[in-house]
Every structure is written in structure tokens, then in C-alpha cells.
Amino acid sequence: MTGWFIYEGVGGPDPDKIDRRPAPPPWRDFDAEPVPYEVPDIDTATQRRLGSSAVPMSVQDVETLELINAALYLRRPLLVTGEPGSGKSTLAHSLAHELGLGRVLQWAVVSRSELKDGLYSYDAIGRLQDNQLGRDQAEDIGRYIRLGPLGTALIAAERPRVLLIDELDKSDIDLPNDLLNVLEEGEFGIPELERIADRPGQETVHVLTDDGRRVPVTRGRVRCRAFPVVVMTSNREREFPGPLLRRCVSLDLEPPRDQRLAAMVLAHFGLDAYDENIDIVDQFTDAESDGTLLPTDQLLNAIFLAQHAARQQPGRREEIAGLLLRPLDRGPR
Template identity: 75%
Template sequence: MSEWFVYRGTGQPDPTALDRLPDPPAWRTFDAPVVPYDVPELDSSTRRRLGADTSPLPIQDPETLEVVNAALYLRRPLLVTGEPGVGKSTLAHAIAYELGLGRVLEWPIVSRSELRDGLYTYDAIGRLQDSQLSAEDRSDDIGRYIKLGALGTALLAADRPRVLLIDELDKSDIDLPNDLLNVLEEGRFAIPELERIADRTPVVQVLTDDGRRVEVTDGRVRCRAFPVVLMTSNREREFPAPLLRRCITLDLRAPRDERLAALVQAHFGQGSYDANRDLVDRFTRAETDGALRPTDQLLNAIFLAQHAARDESGRREEISDLLMRPLDRGPR
């Protein structure tokens, strides 16, 4: 394994690994004053994706490790493409787990998603209703009605980067990839509702995506340690060249051989890969028709076979045929 790697893809936590990173290049240096806030530990979302048992086998291939570490060194977003079910979003959780970066900030993209959804929300209606119900003057209590989104929280000026997953960017409106350009390049954004009152209330406490309170000064959020940004795509559309220029790209392949064994053992324990080789072999052989079969179909089949079939080989074959059907019908 290359000595320069910070993320090694072993599945073993190493919170001090980021300390080995050199200073960022001059064009990716951000120097906002540190904003202290409590970063939550990894949550159940990460545990569901990574499994409960560690494995001595590698969970990432050498090419993936090189690309991920290049993004970490250069402080650039990582654009991860690949078929559904190959582990694109899981990669974000694996990085957060191994490098000790806390809960993964997730922004799932839909066709209606706009840049502001990822940055912050402002509950103007709730503020109006509260003002009508209370005789107190709440003109400067606007922070109660502002919540930073996943992207906005990731850009807070913390000493250590957060991991941000922008999931299925290819499902977005045509404008969102271009709207992201300036924020990802400059590492900052403004909250106009706070800028308007900055002369009389320069520091306002707002809610983060984690549910914590944090101070925002002069209505602007600026980063210090650029977040580890992973944007995933199922290859359903092409992205504009300006966005691609700002990203490190990775085409993620489905886990096979040692990586597949590590995945199975992470969810079912040591020895589970060999104990279920019949299902694994049926799953990998099925690829010869060129159809799309996500890896979680194999995990589903193993789980059900353990409870419904066990040593009944015929029944195990029925379960594999039931659960490992292709998502499409043609070669890809």
C-alpha cells in the first residue's frame, strides 16, 4: 500500500490519519476563524451500511484508494459514478468511519432540489406566527427560524473536515450542478436574512443539520477545513464541464473477490463468505448476461437463506432466484 495514503480502505479506524495530510495547495486554502461546535458521532446510518464486524480483507481496490486520497490531498469534491448498488454512498460512510470524522452529512437530491435546500432553510411563516402569538419583541431572534442544511453545515469553519454526501446528483434539475460551482470553489455562502441585520446583530445562533446550535457572524458562513464532499451519480446524465473541472472523478466498480468477501463478512461475521459460497457463486455467475444486479441482492439472499433454508440446497437456490433478479433486462 502506498505510503502517502491517508485513507487506506481497511475498515480500521485511524482518527490521527488526517494529521499526516500536508497543508492544502494555495488555491485550495481557506482561513476562516474556527467556529467551535460539537460534531456528533457516527449514527445508525453508517452502521447499517458498513456492518458490525471488521474484516482483515481490503474493502477498496487500489484505484479507488488513489482517487480518494487525491481528493483528500487536493481538497476537491469527489464525483463518484457507477451502477446502482455498487457502494457509492457507502464510500462516504467508510471514509468518515476510518478517519474519525463523525456523522456523515447527507443531502439526497430529487428533481425539485435547489442550492438553497442544501445551504439553509428559513421558516418565515413560523416566525410570523410566533410574532402574532407573543407580545414580546422578537425582531432579533431570527436565528431560531434558520437551519443550516447538510452543505451549509459542512462549510462551517471547523478544524477538521466533515464528510458530506450529495447523493444522486444526476436526479437534480438541470441548473443545480452549475449552481454548486461557486460554493464548492469558494467554500462560503451568505444568508441574506442575517446579512440584513448584521449591523445591529452581527452574531446569530442558528441550528445545524446535526441539531446543534452554532454562531454565524455577519450573515456569512465560511469554511476552514474544506469538507470531504462525495457526489454520487448513477450515470443517468452528463454533467457540465465546469463542474467536472472542479472535481476528482471516480468510476466505482461492483465489489468482487476480496472486496466482496469483506462486504459479506462485515455483515454476517467471519467465515460467512465461505459458508455462503454457493450463493456468492450464483450471484457472480449471473453477471454473464450483462444485466444489472446490485450487491444488496446478495446480502438479502444470504440473510433469508440463513433463516429459511440453512442446509437445504434446493431451497437456497429458490431463494437466490427469487431475490437476485436483474433490475433491467439488457446488457450494460
């Protein structure tokens, strides 16, 4: 493996890897004062995607690994494109797991998503109701402000968080452009806090994070210290503006095949189950050799079904698995 790699796609966690990166280039060096922040451990979302077995879940070709590591070194977002089922979202979880960076912050983009949805939300109505009821907590505006996934990723922690901005191509036309300044500057303002920053005792306000913690925000500005590991995914449903592409490292991820496909099955089912179901894996790869593109989760579903539903009818294993190995665009037979 190339000696300069921080992320190697080897599966097992090594929290010290990220600290072995060189200092960022001057134009990506962020200097916010660190804030106390306890990052949650890897959660079940990562475990579901990676499986429970300690195998190289994300084995990549060398060029792919070079691009991933280039993004890590340069502190640039990684824009990952590929067919559904190619492992784009899983890559973010693999990065968090291998580099020991805790729970992945996830922002699932939809057509109505706006930049503010990723940055923070302010529950003005909840605060007003508490104020009308005479509750003392209404005086603490921080209780009603919650940072979104992007906003939480920009907290001035000593170590970076992993942020997954999933399916950015589903957004409306403005969101990719709106992201430019935040991703370039590594900071943003919360107007509700900026307006009161000069009041006694309001210069620093503790707000909620996407993880449910409370962190201090000074003078209404959230500024990063270690730029987050940002993975933005796209199913190629639209083109992105040049300024966004220029600020990202672009990676086109091929569907998992050969070693990556075998590693995925091993991670979720173990070696014995892999050997028992090699015929289904071959059925999957044969379908693709005929020009049919199948998402890899169809293979995992087929193996699971074959292991359980087909136990009573072992002679129909391949037939039962084949129910789930049909091209999605052809419908049921």
C-alpha cells in the same frame, strides 16, 4: 500500501490520519476563524452500510485509492459515478468511519432540489406565528434558521466533515452549475442575517445545524476553515457541465467483486455465515459472468433470506435465494 495514502480502505477507524495531510495548496486554503462545534459521532446510517464486523469494508484497487486520496490532498470534491449497488454512497460512510470524521452529512438530491435546500432554510412563518403570540423567542432569528447538509459542512470547524451529495444526476439542469461557486469559494451568505448584521447585538447570530446543534454565524456569512470531504454520486443518467468536472476529482467505481464482495458479506454476516453461504455468492458471481449486472444489495438480501426463511427447508436454500438474484429488468418469472 502506498505510503502517502490518508484513506486506505482498511475498515478500522484512525482519527489521526486526517491530521497527517500536508497543508492545502494555496488556492484551496481557507482561513475562517474556527467556531466551537461538537461533531456528532458516527450514526446508525453508517453502521447499516458498513456492517458491524471490523473487516476491510471498502477494499479498493490502487488507482481508485489514488484518486480518493488525491481529492483529500487537494481539498476537491470527489465525483463518483457507477452502476447502482457499486458502493458509491457507502464510500462516503467508509471515509467518515476510517478517518474518524463523525456523522455523514447527507443531501439526497431529487428533481426539485435547489442550491438553497442544501445551504439553509428559514422558517419565516413559524417566526411570524411566535411573534403574533407574543413569544420572546421570536426576537432570536437564529432559532428559525437551520443550515442544510451543505451549509453545515461549510461551518468553520477545525476538522472537515464528510458530505454526501447523493445522486446529483437526478437534479434539474441548474443545480450542478449553481454548486460551482459555493464549492470553489467555500462560503455562502444568508440574506436574512446579512440584512440585520449592522443592528446592535445582531452581528453574530447562533443558528441551528443539520445536526441540531447551534453555531455562531457572523455578519450573515458561513465560511469554512477545513474544506469538507465532499462525495457526489451519479448513476450516469446525465452528463455534467465541464466547469463542474474541472473542479472535481472524477472516479468511476466498479461494482464490488472478489475481495470487496467477500469483505462486504463478511462485514454484514461474519465469517461463519460467509462460509455457509458461499454457494449463494457463487450463484451471484455466475449470474454476472453471463453478462447480468446485479446490485450487491440483492446478494445481501438473498443471504439473509437463505439464513432465516430457508432454515425450515434447507434443501431449497439456493432456490429461495434465487428469488432475489433475478435481473431487475426482467421482472418475476
